[in-house]
Amino acid sequence: MSKYSRLGKNVSLMFLGNIGSKVLTFLMLPFYTSQLSVGDYGTIDLIQVYVTLLTGIVTCCLTEAIFVFPKNQLLIKQKSYFTSGFLFSLGALLLTWVIFVVLVNLLHLVAYNGIFVEYNTCIFLTICVTYFQSYTQQFVRSIGKIKIYVISGIVLTLSTVLLSLLLLPLWGITGYIYTMIFASFITSIYTMLAGKEYEYFSLKWLSKEKLCEMLKYSIPMIPNSVMWWVLSTLNRPLLEHYSGIDSVGILAVANKFPMLLTMVYGVFTYSWQISVLEEFKSEGYKMFYNRIFRILLVVLSFFLLGITLLSRPLIEMMTTSGYYEAWLYVPLLSLSVVFSNLAGFVGTNFLATKESKYYFNLAYCYAMLENVNKALIYFNRAWALDASDKDCEKAINLLISKNKKAL
Secondary structure, three states: OOHHHHHHHHHHHHHHHHHHHHHHHHHOHHHHHHHOOHHHHHHHHHHHHHHHHHHHHHOOOHHHHHHHOOOOOOHHHHHHHHHHHHHHHHHHHHHHHHHHHHHHHHHHHOOOOOHHHHOHHHHHHHHHHHHHHHHHHHHHHHOOOHHHHHHHHHHHHHHHHHHHHHHHHHHOHHHHHHHHHHHHHHHHHHHHHHOOHHHHOOHHHOOHHHHHHHHHHHOOHHHHHHHHHHHHHOHHHHHHHHOOHHHHHHHHHHHHOHHHHHHHHHHHHHHHHHHHHHHOOOOOHHHHHHHHHHHHHHHHHHHHHHHHHHHHHHHHHHOOHHHHHHHHHHHHHHHHHHHHHHHHHHHHHHHHHOOOHHHHHHHHHHHHOOOHHHHHHHHHHHHHHOOOOHHHHHHHHHHHHHHHHHO
């Protein structure tokens, strides 16, 4: 099978399991906005923001490593990677619960009663189930069981839709939170059973060497993960503080439309990563890469134009009056998503090379353009791939220092 055929097959499977299912979730927007107030919708968005930030930190971004390291390895090594990562994750999450209890009590002492404190148990449970859902899915993708990975996406969506229809009318925002938790749990169980991942788990396959190998790769990615969170979602807690929770709800609805672009790219990029890892060293890879880039640019531009033109009538048709102003923010948010996706496409080459110099050079270019945020992101990526690179560390400290002085 040619490289184009393999990529096309993987994209088709991802489309069936992800785009179709996520479009169904998008079409649920009228139901969600009719059952939840603007403030409730903002609260849910904030909970998801905290989950996104903390999941990578407390689990050391192991979902990144569990896709990269088992791929194309002997069966015994795949079992060792899976077992070692799984047990480490359990320990990390137990420690996180202890930290949560202590932190919440301290916040109560200083009379802080924000979303994090009010919903701390829900946030922790969501972190647990979301992480293991991602861990099991990334592993089956790594070992080549793409159909199971695709079906798991369908299971997640159907579980979310059915549980939402059942629980939201009964319990409102609490019902939505239970929906997120149970849907991810059901998906994790399905993926583990269908992919027979239980056959990859045994204490006898626990390997300190394999765990350290994965952590050496994933831990330096934590600063990069945090930086992306700061750039993409820090505005939610700030909006809550300065403008109120309703503003967060408006932004959450506006973000649903650019997320259609992210869905299209997300389906492609999961398949593209597999092709890059398989074809990177093959003859004709450069031509393959350039052709795919041009196709991606055309597709994203087409979707950008469509979303921009249709955002206002769609929002007015799919939501209640409290959400109507969200259409004003859709065009700019969509454009930023296009640029972000194109940057992600370029970054897949570095996944295959595992060399940090490319990120370093890209960060240097952004620094020369005085784009400090972008420079910090790519310096952190370079440092993630080579933690011994003192030049990266110096560059990051210099930019942070310069930024503080500017403020």
